[in-house]
Amino acid sequence: MSKRESWLRNTMAELMGIDASEVSLTESFAEQGVDSLVGLRLTRKLQEELDVEVELEWLFDNPNIRDLSKFLDERFGAWCAKSFEPH
Numbered sequence: 386m387s388k389r390e391s392w393l394r395n396t397m398a399e400l401m402g403i404d405a406s407e408v409s410l411t412e413s414f415a416e417q418g419v420d421s422l423v424g425l426r427l428t429r430k431l432q433e434e435l436d437v438e439v440e441l442e443w444l445f446d447n448p449n450i451r452d453l454s455k456f457l458d459e460r461f462g463a464w465c466a467k468s469f470e471p472h
Contacts, residue, residue, distance in 0.1 A: 386410065389454040392434070393427075397450070400426050413448040435461065 386394070390410055397414075398405040400423050409417060414424065424444050432439040435457075447453040 387454055387458075389457055390450055393450045393454060396430050397423075397427060400430070408450070410450045414444055415448070419444075431457075437461075 394408045394410065395405050397417075397419070398408045401408075401418065419427070421441075424441055428439045428441050428444065443453065443456065447456040
């Protein structure tokens with residue numbers, strides 16, 4: 386699991402009030418119960434972490450953690466990877 390995937394998994398679990406072990410990397414956000422409110426909160430957290438404008442559509446176009454992580458890597462490259470380093 387990449388650092389981005391781990392960060393997304395932990396953040397999603399926090400937002401949903403569940404244990405990170407319950408969050409799948411490959412099951413869709415919708416299948417995991419992510420509604421529009423959680424989606425907005427997740428995009429806000431991503432925006433804070435990356436310090437860039439994040440669009441809610443990214444979650445629809447990349448419907449699970451693995452796909453979203455890959456998208457972020459392709460869009461932002463190494464810069465994105467560094468932003469997910471432990472603080």
